[in-house]
Amino acid sequence: MRYSGWKVVLEGLRGNRGWKPAWRDPAPKAHYDAVIIGGGGHGLSTAYYLAKNHGMTNIAVLEKGYLGGGNVGRNTTIVRANYFLPGNSEFYSHSLKLWEGLEADLNYNVMHSQRGLINLFHSDGQRDAFARRGNAMINQGDDAVLLDQDGVRELLPYLDFEQTRFPVYGGLLHPRGGTARHDAVAWGYARGADRRGVDLIQNCEVTGIDIEGGKVRGVQTTRGVIRADKVAIITAGRSGQVAAMAGMRLPVESHILQAFVTEGLKPVIDHVISFGMGHFYISQSDKGGLVFGGDLDFYTSYAQRGNLPMVEHVMEAGMTLMPMIGRAKVLRSWGGVMDMTPDGSPIIDKTHIDGLFLDCGWNYGGFKAVPASGWCMAHLMATNESHEVARRFRLNRFATGHLLDEEGTGSQHNLH
Amino acid sequence: MRLTCPLCGPRDRREFTYYGAGDYLSRPDPGAPAEAWDNYLHLRDNPAGPTRDLWYHDQGCAAWLLVSRNTITHEITGVELVADRKGGRDEA
Numbered sequence: 001m002r003y004s005g006w007k008v009v010l011e012g013l014r015g016n017r018g019w020k021p022a023w024r025d026p027a028p029k030a031h032y033d034a035v036i037i038g039g040g041g042h043g044l045s046t047a048y049y050l051a052k053n054h055g056m057t058n059i060a061v062l063e064k065g066y067l068g069g070g071n072v073g074r075n076t077t078i079v080r081a082n083y084f085l086p087g088n089s090e091f092y093s094h095s096l097k098l099w100e101g102l103e104a105d106l107n108y109n110v111m112h113s114q115r116g117l118i119n120l121f122h123s124d125g126q127r128d129a130f131a132r133r134g135n136a137m138i139n140q141g142d143d144a145v146l147l148d149q150d151g152v153r154e155l156l157p158y159l160d161f162e163q164t165r166f167p168v169y170g171g172l173l174h175p176r177g178g179t180a181r182h183d184a185v186a187w188g189y190a191r192g193a194d195r196r197g198v199d200l201i202q203n204c205e206v207t208g209i210d211i212e213g214g215k216v217r218g219v220q221t222t223r224g225v226i227r228a229d230k231v232a233i234i235t236a237g238r239s240g241q242v243a244a245m246a247g248m249r250l251p252v253e254s255h256i257l258q259a260f261v262t263e264g265l266k267p268v269i270d271h272v273i274s275f276g277m278g279h280f281y282i283s284q285s286d287k288g289g290l291v292f293g294g295d296l297d298f299y300t301s302y303a304q305r306g307n308l309p310m311v312e313h314v315m316e317a318g319m320t321l322m323p324m325i326g327r328a329k330v331l332r333s334w335g336g337v338m339d340m341t342p343d344g345s346p347i348i349d350k351t352h353i354d355g356l357f358l359d360c361g362w363n364y365g366g367f368k369a370v371p372a373s374g375w376c377m378a379h380l381m382a383t384n385e386s387h388e389v390a391r392r393f394r395l396n397r398f399a400t401g402h403l404l405d406e407e408g409t410g411s412q413h414n415l416h
Numbered sequence: 417m418r419l420t421c422p423l424c425g426p427r428d429r430r431e432f433t434y435y436g437a438g439d440y441l442s443r444p445d446p447g448a449p450a451e452a453w454d455n456y457l458h459l460r461d462n463p464a465g466p467t468r469d470l471w472y473h474d475q476g477c478a479a480w481l482l483v484s485r486n487t488i489t490h491e492i493t494g495v496e497l498v499a500d501r502k503g504g505r506d507e508a
Binding site: 414 | 417451455457459460461463485487488489
């Protein structure tokens with residue numbers, strides 16, 4: 001079924017009785033050309049682009065829970081391309097371009113809103129660093145505007161500019177940055193993949209990966225054995241456990257990252273604001289809730305909930321930056337399981353096992369990467385070659401020293 | 417979350433800094449091959465369930481601690497001083 005404004009009007013007049021499920025609920029087949037473990041944003045977009053760009057339609061996505069029930073359903077929805085390092089810059093630039101055409105491509109409203117993202121800076125040194133970053137973004141073909149304090153004041157008059165700890169010197173505006181509706185991205189890709197013949201199999205947990213003679217043969221699941229010529233592990237925070245089924249240890253630690261949303265308010269914050277020095281960032285959802293988050297709790301966890309010290313820290317940072325939000329009531333908080341790599345950059349690569357591919361290590365930046373991650377992973381699985389914008393996301397880069405340390409803090413597990 | 421420091425007693429999580437997996441207690445010999453160092457520095461079991469990791473009591477007695485924890489429930493099942501281990505290394 002194709003969605004359109006006319007269809008909405010027509011169904012409204014007919015009591016909305018004509019809507020059909022957006023995707024099928026097929027039983028797993030005995031054999032697929034490729035199986036994707038993980039029905040989150042990255043897995044679904046990989047399936048979609050395998051079908052659309054490479055004509056591979058005899059494929060399945062295996063999801064142990066329900067589609068989009070992990071991090072793509074529990075994040076702060078920010079979409080941006082403001083990276084500095086070669087290797088990251090071209091990848092996120094590619095992703096943002098895909099975002100800009102996503103709704104037309106998927107025929108699905110993902111509510112992509114390019115409301116502008118502002119990274120605040122608080123010293124001369126930080127201004128220089130952001131000027132360099134902005135130049136790198138412009139060189140990449142994206143947009144960046146360096147704002148002085150008056151420039152920020154014009155856009156965000158409600159900030160506390162004179163706070164003594166981190167006075168606001170200015171900000172780097174990324175006009176094409178913004179937000180999107182997190183669930184809709186998963187659902188849009190799921191529907192798109194399903195319409196091209198991909199089997200989306202839910203409540204199907206992979207319990208083993210079959211390998212014979214250094215080549216992958218398929219997977220064991222709670223719904224039986226599935227043979228496959230190619231298998232992709234796209235399981236975010238759970239990558240370590242799934243890779244262990246193939247006898248692999250990954251350069252990944254799973255950490256908890258908390259986020260928060262307030263009750264719905266009238267429009268008050270028109271942009272995405274990032275206050276890096278306070279580990280705080282915020283935007284306002286279309287429903288009116290203030291959506292904000294901070295830094296990792298900084299210990300490994302799969303609990304999908306954090307502890308109170310980081311809650312307090314985030315609230316303090318928010319109050320420091322914009323005291324006006326102090327009267328807003330927090331509605332709920334949640335935690336996502338982040339697959340953290342030592343250098344803070346992701347992995348899209350083959351493994352030493354023929355036919356087994358890996359897409360993980362998205363740290364706390366996986367949402368904006370969903371389109372390009374799927375695009376590049378599909379390219380890798382179909383052609384056995386890394387896509388040109390993802391060629392530095394190698395699994396062995398920690399051993400070879402070809403690091404992608406965007407924050408410049410070092411390559412060590414407790415630093416990102 | 418509270419950790420019971422063997423020297424200071426039960427203290428708030430804020431007094432401690434997480435350093436990393438217990439793998440850090442199994443430092444390779446200086447002449448070990450690069451793969452051993454990659455394994456030690458970067459590769460992790462990253463278990464969902466019981467784990468052991470290193471914490472530093474920086475707001476307290478400045479002791480290095482080996483903490484046994486459950487990563488799914490956040491339950492702390494044991495805290496011991498790294499200094500009590502022979503040479504500070506993992507015998508396991």
